[in-house]
Amino acid sequence: MKDELTLAQNEFVLKGITKSYGSLRVLDGISLTVEKNRIVAVLGPSGCGKTTLLLLLAGSLSPDSGEILGLDGKAVSFLFQEPRLLDWLTVADNIAFVLKDHFPPAEVEAKVTAVLRRVELTAYRDSYPRRLSGGQRQRAAMARAWAYPSRLLLMDEPYKSLDLGLKLELIRQFLQFWTAEPRTVLYVTHDIKEALLLADEIYLLSAKPTVVRSRYAVPIPRSRRRLDDYSLLALEREITGELLQEEERNLT
Amino acid sequence: MAAALTGKEIILPGPAATFRALKNLLTSAAFWRSLGATLLRGFAGFGLSYLAGLVLGLFSGLSRPFGIIFRPLLVTMRSTPSVSLILLALIWFRADLVAVFVTFLVVFPLVAQNVMDGIRSIDPQLVEMARIYQVKPWRIFRGLYLPAIIPYLATAAASGLGLTWKVTVTAEVMAAPALGIGARMDTARVFLQTPEVFAWTLVVVLLGLLFDRVLENLVEKGIAWR
Numbered sequence: 092m093k094d095e096l097t098l099a100q101n102e103f104v105l106k107g108i109t110k111s112y113g114s115l116r117v118l119d120g121i122s123l124t125v126e127k128n129r130i131v132a133v134l135g136p137s138g139c140g141k142t143t144l145l146l147l148l149a150g151s152l153s154p155d156s157g158e159i160l161g162l163d164g165k166a167v168s169f170l171f172q173e174p175r176l177l178d179w180l181t182v183a184d185n186i187a188f189v190l191k192d193h194f195p196p197a198e199v200e201a202k203v204t205a206v207l208r209r210v211e212l213t214a215y216r217d218s219y220p221r222r223l224s225g226g227q228r229q230r231a232a233m234a235r236a237w238a239y240p241s242r243l244l245l246m247d248e249p250y251k252s253l254d255l256g257l258k259l260e261l262i263r264q265f266l267q268f269w270t271a272e273p274r275t276v277l278y279v280t281h282d283i284k285e286a287l288l289l290a291d292e293i294y295l296l297s298a299k300p301t302v303v304r305s306r307y308a309v310p311i312p313r314s315r316r317r318l319d320d321y322s323l324l325a326l327e328r329e330i331t332g333e334l335l336q337e338e339e340r341n342l343t
Numbered sequence: 344m345a346a347a348l349t350g351k352e353i354i355l356p357g358p359a360a361t362f363r364a365l366k367n368l369l370t371s372a373a374f375w376r377s378l379g380a381t382l383l384r385g386f387a388g389f390g391l392s393y394l395a396g397l398v399l400g401l402f403s404g405l406s407r408p409f410g411i412i413f414r415p416l417l418v419t420m421r422s423t424p425s426v427s428l429i430l431l432a433l434i435w436f437r438a439d440l441v442a443v444f445v446t447f448l449v450v451f452p453l454v455a456q457n458v459m460d461g462i463r464s465i466d467p468q469l470v471e472m473a474r475i476y477q478v479k480p481w482r483i484f485r486g487l488y489l490p491a492i493i494p495y496l497a498t499a500a501a502s503g504l505g506l507t508w509k510v511t512v513t514a515e516v517m518a519a520p521a522l523g524i525g526a527r528m529d530t531a532r533v534f535l536q537t538p539e540v541f542a543w544t545l546v547v548v549l550l551g552l553l554f555d556r557v558l559e560n561l562v563e564k565g566i567a568w569r
Binding site: 151166169177179191239 | 468490
């Protein structure tokens with residue numbers, strides 16, 4: 092485990108980030124490093140400021156103190172809890188909406204076509220979002236995130252409101268994308284099993300005021316991970332215990 | 344029926360008398376000139392107020408301080424009786440322009456209010472999404488703000504235009520310009536030609552219906568995504 096907080100081969104580094112809303116201290120000195128092309132999961136009790144952390148990384152919030160290295164003005168893709176599609180644009184135009192400032196029209200067209208094929212929404216390219224199911228909308232949002240020319244993908248529990256079947260389907264598609272063109276992914280979730288299947292590393296945050304409580308490396312290569320694997324089960328138990336402690340602290 | 348009971352067209356003319364009056368009107372050149380004058384005033388007043396309402400509504404919807412200053416002004420304008428506006432306009436303007444001015448003052452706050460409501464209806468989460476994806480401001484405006492306010496613009500147009508004909512004709516009754524539906528109605532009233540007053544009323548109602556229909560067709564094309 093590397094502890095030196097320098098950029099080097101890392102995608103970004105956070106040093107002692109704090110953030111308060113009024114008198115409420117949310118983040119109380121978060122430090123972490125994320126290596127390039129890694130999938131990093133962030134777990135934490137409810138309301139510990141996970142979304143705040145993502146918004147700081149995306150540049151839509153500024154920290155009160157501390158440093159963010161490596162993200163200055165960089166393009167960032169974001170998958171929200173909700174699909175956040177524009178209802179009055181077709182699926183294709185929704186994706187094109189974030190591409191048009193970066194590519195000439197022909198290239199936008201080609202990228203949209205390619206990404207829609209990958210999420211299996213080609214038949215819906217000219218449909219309006221309201222005609223799609225919840226899972227299809229979230230796939231369109233995923234297509235937008237991957238079509239966008241970024242190095243970093245931030246995910247804020249995008250599968251939270253979906254049932255298990257859809258969730259597994261979306262996770263499969265997510266991994267296909269990532270395998271084909273790896274990006275650095277920071278992934279906020281409540282679901283320990285999900286984190287264990289997907290992540291290279293897991294950061295566990297404390298209750299508010301929030302700091303990094305622990306950091307785990309998932310020992311088995313992603314392709315060979317099974318949730319009934321003994322070492323994963325042990326890790327799951329350990330993380331669950333810590334998370335429960337934080338949830339309890341949250342309540343008192 | 345009431346006409347048959349009283350037998351007096353002066354009080355309440357029957358449909359037959361009204362249609363006779365309408366037929367007489369339709370065949371006179373003065374009718375078309377009066378209609379033209381009223382349409383011109385109505386559209387001038389409506390067009391100006393729509394434009395001004397759009398611009399000021401956008402400013403006060405997008406800039407908080409501007410909105411804080413502008414909103415009470417809008418409420419004041421909306422609660423001022425149209426008759427007060429007409430009386431003041433009679434003092435300030437030529438008879439020809441009174442209706443345009445009054446229509447402007449009545450319709451403008453309605454449009455501005457609708458534009459502001461439209462901007463407030465925009466989902467801040469979508470704006471956040473567009474900013475995170477570094478979409479350029481003008482594209483955010485065109486792709487996100489404009490489509491969101493289009494239904495509100497349509498509502499403003501429909502209710503604004505409906506109001507326009509009522510206000511324009513009322514102002515014409517009081518200002519009595521040389522040409523105009525309102526002026527002709529007032530003349531008919533003075534000579535107790537009640538069927539003609541009814542006929543003109545019918546014309547104004549049909550005018551309102553006609554433009555409402557046209558507008559509805561335009562709007563349906565504009566919001567196909569719904």
